[in-house]
Amino acid sequence: MNEKELIARMSKLGPSKKQKERMLSRILSQEARKKPPLRRSVKIAIPAIGCAVLSMALVFPVFFKADPAIPSLTALQQVQPTTFTVTPRSMPLSVSLGPLKMLNYNGYRYTFLNDGAPFDLTDRTPRAGDKLGTLQYDLKSDMENGGKNGYAVLDYATTYLLGGTIYQLQGYDPAFRLAVEHEGRYYIVQLSGRTDNSVIPAGDYAEAAELARLTKEIDIMNHSGSVQLHVLHRKKDIREWIGMFSQSETAVNRDREADEQWAKAQSEGKSYLAKLRLKDGTAIDMFVVPELGMAAIGDNRYILPESFSEAYADLFHNP
């Protein structure tokens, strides 16, 4: 075969005029989103897959019993209530501007989800027994005064919803998420760091957030999140990602040079956003800079294991 023949053969691949028209009409009408009718082969496959799933359901428990290293899923379900959907309500304009909305509790720093929007927790309204304390220190004012009062490291200090009540949020480890009630509305805060600025180990974060159980898919996007580059939606892929991330080392002793490198990577488009979409409809933002082999969640920065870089190198590139 010579080059001319090769090119001639490739030109035969199509699409035909009819195909092109068909695809365009589907794109324009967004029909591509609808599922096509089941084809013969798919119809054959469905019962086969049904049988396979049934067999797996019967066989897997045997394996779990046989291997004591694998924890019992039943036990986890008993201690962890099922996930639920948290729907953000529209945020009042008056609270949509200002500094980072965060609070301190139990030596940890939490940031308000959805930039401090209230959530509908009708089905999960915190009970009186879940109360953990009251937000009583005005961290925002203290920061504006140069931190003279030292509220930055003080529990119950907040930059938002001063006077609000902290509750345990049903279904979540309090080390990961809490609820805040303020004037009859509920807000959710999420772990972002420690008040002493030490880094939370990646494995501890993943465990507290139950990333392996709760993550539904991972969107790989450009830094600003405006362009989706890739999606991981298979459970196996998600678990592998989280497993490798959990092995990351904490980036301790960060100096100015390290911060500058990080900022430079961001400005040069070498930083990517991995949005971990959870089953409850919320998300956790992880920033990855493959060139530096580093990632960040909240205030925490991590050195990714080499296996992570090797496995996902081809996912991180801006077109």
Next chain:
Amino acid sequence: MEDALQRTGKDITHIYNSHADTIYKVCFMMLKNVVDAEEATQTVFLKLMRSGPTFRDTEHEKAWLIVTARNHCKNMLRHWWRRLRVTLEESDQKQLSEEIRHDDLLDEVLSLPEKYRLPIYLHYYEGYSTKEIADMLSIKEPTIRTRLHTGRKLLKLSIGGERYE
């Protein structure tokens, strides 16, 4: 949250008419399957509609579409459901692509391992240099050269080295 459509039908039709052939061929080279190639092509243009990236020029636009198509096809190939389905659909596919089926030379190209097919297509058909392909696929240039070399060897292609070396 549903993404707002960033481009109008007129915009997308214009872009589609410019690049549909390339994107479909990229998808076909990766998926070797008419139905999936069509579906993937549609998805790529729908992504373009929703994500609304801005491009420097037409070449940048084309490169974005090729990379998106490649990523989407890789995702499809990884999916266990597709792997099972494609095996079951083999007979259906043969009916859908009569012209392709009777072409032994094209069969040879499509029989190449996946990692050689796309560089071969991008280099010989689209005319991209090895550096451009390396940038686009985020693979080192020497690797692309090796893949082209091996691909040529497998095709017993009676031509010399890369055209843009």
